[in-house]
Amino acid sequence: SLEELVDSWDGEATVMRRARSTDALITIGVHSTALGPAAGGCRMRTYRSSAAAVEDAHRLATAMTSKLAVCGLPFGGGKAVLAVPSIPEGDARRDLLLELGELVESLGGLYITAPDMNTSDVDMDVVAERTSHVFCRTAESGGCGNPAPATAAGVEAGLRAAIAHVFGSDDLDGRRVLVQGVGAVGERLARRLTDDGADVVVCDIDEQRADHLARRIGVRAIPAAAWLDEECDVFAPCAAGGILDEGTIPRLRCRLVAGAANNQLRERADADRLAARGITWVPDYVLNSGGVLKGVGMELLHWPPEEVANRLQQVGEDVASLLRRADTEGQTPLAVAETLASDRIDAARATRV
Ligand code: NAD
Structure with a gap:
């Protein structure tokens, strides 16, 4: 039930509002503000129930706390979920985004929103009409x-570092x-x-x-259902979540899994x-x-462009040191990332008066 969800979550706040304009439920999950204001995207999609929407907001906000802490950014984790009966367009979409902006503004900077599934930089320009607590607006409005x-640049830098770690060289030539x-x-x-x-x-x-893409760039395409049958060096998941489980992991035919x-x-x-299968x-x-x-x-x-570029390359160094530490400590990369995130959060809490 909703009550159980709210009670069992270790986050700081769950804010819900029924939209006036459309039949949508807006939920903002603020997981942690230990490192700074809670930042994270706004996901728009249909859910089978209000509880499912709240659960997703919680799960996604929790993940943002770890993500921002591991990056070393002075922000906590949060997420907004717009649960809609169908994806709105035109005025209905605009009204819903303005309402999200009002709700974000009412939190006074506790949560900062951005795009996620089914929302874009153009949508964030609309949100910005009601609040300044928003990022990833359009380039025309001064956003990113x-x-x-x-994201792709960071993934590539990290993928190369992981390839170097697993295969002993970051030379991509012929690497499948x-x-x-x-x-x-x-x-x-x-x-x-x-x-x-x-x-x-x-x-x-x-x-x-x-x-189409395969033809344009001269590579091979396989049917989506055949992903577990394809032998490769690296599997890079860049689609949906929840694909690695008890059923699929025994069937993987790669040594490294690294994707967006x-x-x-x-x-x-x-x-x-x-880890038990020897897959990094x-x-x-x-x-x-x-x-x-x-x-x-x-x-x-307000980093200058060179700083942004450096930080994207830094993803490679972060991945390299994470994988080295996992080997040295005999831990999974996940356990090391979790420790890294919780150490940073604990250190920030300890210096607070
Ligand atoms: P997207 O919607 O543009 O692309 C996803 C693609 O995956 C689509 O072409 C879709 O048809 C395909 N797809 C969906 N389910 C599939 C399946 N089961 N098998 C094969 N293909 C499938 O999304 P995106 O922005 O490219 O993001 C991809 C992933 O990366 C998502 O999980 C997203 O949450 C994550 N991500 C994206 C960003 C970003 O900057 N866009 C940042 C961080 C994480």
């Missing part, structure tokens, strides 16, 4: 624009990488890796999209299952932080 290119999902991030990643000489294979449930998709593991124990898994939130680094860096911390 679509975060996907920065299966990219699952060639949307905003996956397509860019596939292009970059192909340019660098990797033997890229792509798949997408939108098989036409995968085929959020929440790749169905449960925590899947990190141990991967790079925690998704360490690898896919490029978009948030750029958005937060440019718009909230």
Whole structure:
């Protein structure tokens, strides 16, 4: 039930509002403000129940706390969920986004919003009509624009570092990488890796999209359902979450899993299952932080462009040191990332008066 969800969550605040304009439920989960204001995107989608929407807001906000802490950014984790009966367009969409802006503004900076699934930089310009606590607005409005290119750049830097760790060299020449999902991030990643000489294979449930891309960049496309049958060096999930579990992990035919998709593991124990098979898994939130680094860096911390570029490359160094530490300590990369995040949060709490 809703009550159980709210009671069992270790976050700081759950804010809910029924939208006036559309039949939508807006939920903001503020997981932690230990390191700074809670930052995180706004997801718009349909849910089977209000409880499912709140649960998603909680889960996503919790993940943002770890992501921002591991990046070393002075922000906590939060997330907004707009549970809609269908994705609104036109005036209905605009009204809903303005209401989100009002709700965010009413929290006085506790939570800072940004785009996520089904919301864009253009939508954030609308939100910004009601609040300044928003990032990843359009480039025309002084924002960072679509975060996907920065995410893809960070994923590539981290992927190279992980390849060097696992295979002893970051030379991509002939290295087979299966990219699952060639949307905003996956397509860019596939292009970059192909340019660098990797033997890229792509798949997408939108098989036409995968085929088009494969033809344009001269790589091979496979049916989406065949992703577990394809032997590769690296599997790069850039589509949906929850794909690594008890059923799929025994069937993986790769040595490294590193991709942009959020929440790749169905449960925590899947990190141990991967390790037991000798497969290195790079925690998704360490690898896919490029978009948030750029958005937060440019718009909230006012980094110059060179600093943004440096920080995207730094994802590679972060991944390298994480994987080294995991080996040295005999821990999974997930356990090391969790320790890193909780150490930073505990240190911030300890210095608070
Ligand atoms: P997107 O919607 O642009 O692309 C996703 C692609 O995956 C689509 O082409 C879709 O058809 C395909 N897809 C969906 N389910 C699939 C399946 N089961 N098998 C194969 N293909 C499937 O999304 P995106 O912005 O590229 O993001 C991809 C992933 O990366 C998501 O999990 C997202 O949460 C995560 N992520 C994105 C960003 C960003 O900056 N866009 C940042 C961090 C994390």
